[in-house]
Amino acid sequence: MDLMQGAVALIEKNRKAGKCKEVYFSSDLKGSIVIWEVSSDEEVTRDLIENPMWPYTDYEIRPLIEWGAALKVITKYYKQVVKK
Numbered sequence: 001m002d003l004m005q006g007a008v009a010l011i012e013k014n015r016k017a018g019k020c021k022e023v024y025f026s027s028d029l030k031g032s033i034v035i036w037e038v039s040s041d042e043e044v045t046r047d048l049i050e051n052p053m054w055p056y057t058d059y060e061i062r063p064l065i066e067w068g069a070a071l072k073v074i075t076k077y078y079k080q081v082v083k084k
Contacts (some may be wrong), residue, residue: 006052014047035064 010030011034017071022035038044048054065073 003052003056010051019047 010025011020012018013083015023019038020034020036022033024039027034036044036047038047051057
């Protein structure tokens with residue numbers, strides 16, 4: 001229980017700091033999705049190992065980009081492909 005309380009405290013600390021943007025749990029409560037705003041891979045690593053549940057948790061990290069930025073990249077790519 002101490003590990004779980006430590007993990008919850010860490011999430012709450014980072015939510016208040018604006019670093020942890022969203023937290024969602026799967027409906028079976030066997031997993032979660034957490035959206036963080038970080039500036040580097042190194043920061044992600046530091047944040048992960050700060051979590052007391054880290055050694056007992058499987059992580060899948062997926063960088064996200066905003067809709068508008070993604071649309072610009074995709075549009076530019078397809079324009080290049082069409083030219084070829």
